[in-house]
């Protein structure tokens with residue numbers, strides 16, 4: 001009993017200062033901008049050398065008083081790095097910001113109080129006639145939004161959806177069959193000597209080599225037989241894994 005009380009008292013002594021420090025540290029990043037340069041729900045700043053695709057984006061006003069982005073929506077595959085090549089073809093200043101809908105709503109509210117100019121990697125702000133870019137890696141699936149958060153512009157039409165979807169699985173690479181002629185079959189040793197053409201998947205030229213093969217395949221092999229086969233490294237040994 002005494003021991004238990006003592007350990008409880010000790011743990012209180014140890015955890016109390018740590019808790020205080022944690023609270024203090026947490027207070028700093030709470031202005032909502034502290035995490036901008038790390039990963040956001042929509043992804044993270046992309047590297048120019050990793051760009052998969054470039055999308056041209058035009059910002060402008062229309063004759064009937066709207067403000068628009070062209071295109072009006074983006075479909076992106078999860079993991080894609082996109083270069084948004086943004087051109088302001090309008091008469092006034094605009095910006096291109098990508099974020100969650102909640103993130104944009106919060107930002108918009110803040111900007112309604114004070115028109116602040118951001119310089120975050122998920123946005124670019126351009127004077128009339130100017131051109132700029134945002135390079136972004138969309139790391140997560142979901143529905144996001146691009147918008148201009150300059151007061152009044154969102155309401156005039158400057159926003160659109162970004163849909164990020166899982167890309168379909170790439171189809172499995174078809175087996176690469178090579179041609180060859182069986183020179184010798186060693187059923188006991190489960191080995192076969194094949195005079196073969198180039199083994200493309202293994203990057204090997206034509207030659208005569210000894211391959212391993214399992215019993216099921218060995219029994220089908222006859223000396224002098226012309227075959228099409230797939231060879232691969234199995235446990236470090238060249239092995240015939242399929243034959244037709």
Ligand SMILES: [Cu+2]
Nearest residue numbers: 094095148153
């Ligand atoms: Cu705008």
